[in-house]
Amino acid sequence: MSDEAAGGSGDESSLLPDQVGLVAVLALVVGNAISVPIYVLSGPLAGEAGPSVVLAVMLAAIPAGFVVLYNALLGSAMPVAGGLYVYISRLTSPFWGFLVPFTLPLVVWASLLVTAKGFAEYTRYLFDLPSTALIIGLLLLVLVINIVGLRLVAQFQILFVAGLAVALLVFIVPGATAVDPVNYTPLFPDLGGFGLAAVAMFYPFLGFGLLVELGEEIDDPSRTIPIALFGGVVIVALVYVALTIVLVGVVPWTELGNANDLATASERFLPPWGPNIVAAGALFAVITSVSTALLTASRTIMRAARDGILPRSLSRVHPRFGTPHYALLVLGVPPFLLVPLADELIGLSVFIGLASLTAYFFCAIGLWNLPDEFPDHYENAIFRLRRYRGLLFAVLAGALATGSFWVVTLVRQPIVGVVLVGWFLVGYGYYRYRLGKVDAGSMYRTMTSLDDHEQAFARTDTLDPTDGD
Numbered sequence: 311m312s313d314e315a316a317g318g319s320g321d322e323s324s325l326l327p328d329q330v331g332l333v334a335v336l337a338l339v340v341g342n343a344i345s346v347p348i349y350v351l352s353g354p355l356a357g358e359a360g361p362s363v364v365l366a367v368m369l370a371a372i373p374a375g376f377v378v379l380y381n382a383l384l385g386s387a388m389p390v391a392g393g394l395y396v397y398i399s400r401l402t403s404p405f406w407g408f409l410v411p412f413t414l415p416l417v418v419w420a421s422l423l424v425t426a427k428g429f430a431e432y433t434r435y436l437f438d439l440p441s442t443a444l445i446i447g448l449l450l451l452v453l454v455i456n457i458v459g460l461r462l463v464a465q466f467q468i469l470f471v472a473g474l475a476v477a478l479l480v481f482i483v484p485g486a487t488a489v490d491p492v493n494y495t496p497l498f499p500d501l502g503g504f505g506l507a508a509v510a511m512f513y514p515f516l517g518f519g520l521l522v523e524l525g526e527e528i529d530d531p532s533r534t535i536p537i538a539l540f541g542g543v544v545i546v547a548l549v550y551v552a553l554t555i556v557l558v559g560v561v562p563w564t565e566l567g568n569a570n571d572l573a574t575a576s577e578r579f580l581p582p583w584g585p586n587i588v589a590a591g592a593l594f595a596v597i598t599s600v601s602t603a604l605l606t607a608s609r610t611i612m613r614a615a616r617d618g619i620l621p622r623s624l625s626r627v628h629p630r631f632g633t634p635h636y637a638l639l640v641l642g643v644p645p646f647l648l649v650p651l652a653d654e655l656i657g658l659s660v661f662i663g664l665a666s667l668t669a670y671f672f673c674a675i676g677l678w679n680l681p682d683e684f685p686d687h688y689e690n691a692i693f694r695l696r697r698y699r700g701l702l703f704a705v706l707a708g709a710l711a712t713g714s715f716w717v718v719t720l721v722r723q724p725i726v727g728v729v730l731v732g733w734f735l736v737g738y739g740y741y742r743y744r745l746g747k748v749d750a751g752s753m754y755r756t757m758t759s760l761d762d763h764e765q766a767f768a769r770t771d772t773l774d775p776t777d778g779d
Contacts, residue, residue: 351514366504386694398410476591625637660722
């Protein structure tokens with residue numbers, strides 16, 4: 311079958327084997343979610359929003375909670391590779407589903423640049439090395455690790471998350487005794503900065519979306535996904551709040567604004583060796599985030615290429631490493647050319663948060679449609695909600711959060727909204743082009759149905775779900 315054909319997966323594509331269990335999955339999720347805001351964004355956002363950055367973290371946790379809910383419900387019902395694309399295309403609309411893999415490269419490139427910049431800043435805190443060389447070196451290392459395979463990524467993740475936990479405790483526990491309450495006033499020096507910080511702080515919570523993108527590669531996904539999601543979000547939210555409380559409590563917000571502020575802030579209450587541990591933890595955190603950004607997105611692009619809406623070659627799995635190597639190259643190579651943009655930390659983070667929450671809004675609509683479109687999956691899900699109570703509330707709350715993020719972004723950084731809308735228009739043109747190269751009817755059927763291995767089967771557990779219409 312040619313690259314332009316629709317439907318099915320050709321001989322060059324294959325399924326990804328189950329490889330990771332609950333402990334590795336939880337490490338992947340927690341490590342991915344904690345890294346970016348804690349060590350890269352907290353300082354710059356505190357410099358904009360002041361002490362209210364702590365409340366911004368709490369506010370960002372609200373839509374993040376709904377994202378976790380969407381992922382838990384859909385991940386339990388339909389554990390597939392490239393979950394977000396599959397859910398939106400099958401349950402909402404093929405076009406809106408297509409925009410997920412089409413926009414995802416921009417989101418991943420921005421994520422890679424933000425975290426690589428943070429890596430460079432914290433490395434330079436420890437060693438006097440060129441920033442650009444450090445950024446490029448990290449991008450290359452992570453690309454190679456991801457091509458080699460998920461199991462290696464998971465093994466690295468567990469090690470780095472352990473180091474990260476030590477560094478966080480070294481900062482939070484002694485720092486809590488050095489807080490000066492005076493530093494929390496004024497609480498809202500810039501209300502617009504507070505709103506922008508909430509949008510930007512939503513970005514790190516996106517680590518929880520990792521699980522629905524790796525459905526094929528998780529052992530017992532219908533159970534593992536909900537457990538890891540709800541356990542992970544509690545851990546991450548507590549860490550976010552505790553760390554930002556200490557950061558703005560020990561340093562006046564007017565002195566913050568740099569990517570490595572956590573390390574410099576720790577100089578005020580730790581012995582000389584302490585800031586080095588904090589900085590080393592940042593290196594662990596940034597690496598875990600960059601690794602999983604590529605890991606997650608490559609599976610989404612692979613899944614869209616299986617359908618034929620993207621070039622078929624992107625669905626190919628490496629015969630030795632078992633990874634979608636062409637998709638990884640598409641995601642991992644362009645950032646090398648975009649390194650000069652790495653200084654725009656807040657703008658890049660706002661773009662990531664806005665684009666992602668918009669996608670999750672359409673995911674929420676798909677969640678509402680799930681009982682009608684795929685009733686067997688809904689009935690067989692271990693975790694589900696009542697449709698006219700829980701599901702309806704989740705959709706309406708998602709719409710409110712998405713609309714609020716758009717308003718804040720257009721007021722504070724309108725260029726981000728303009729770029730995103732413009733990219734959607736470009737995506738529509740490419741979508742029509744792809745449909746013109748294939749049988750449009752066949753493509754529609756492919757993008758609204760599931761592969762054979764993704765069909766629902768009778769559930770063998772004895773759990774009582776919260777079901778009902």
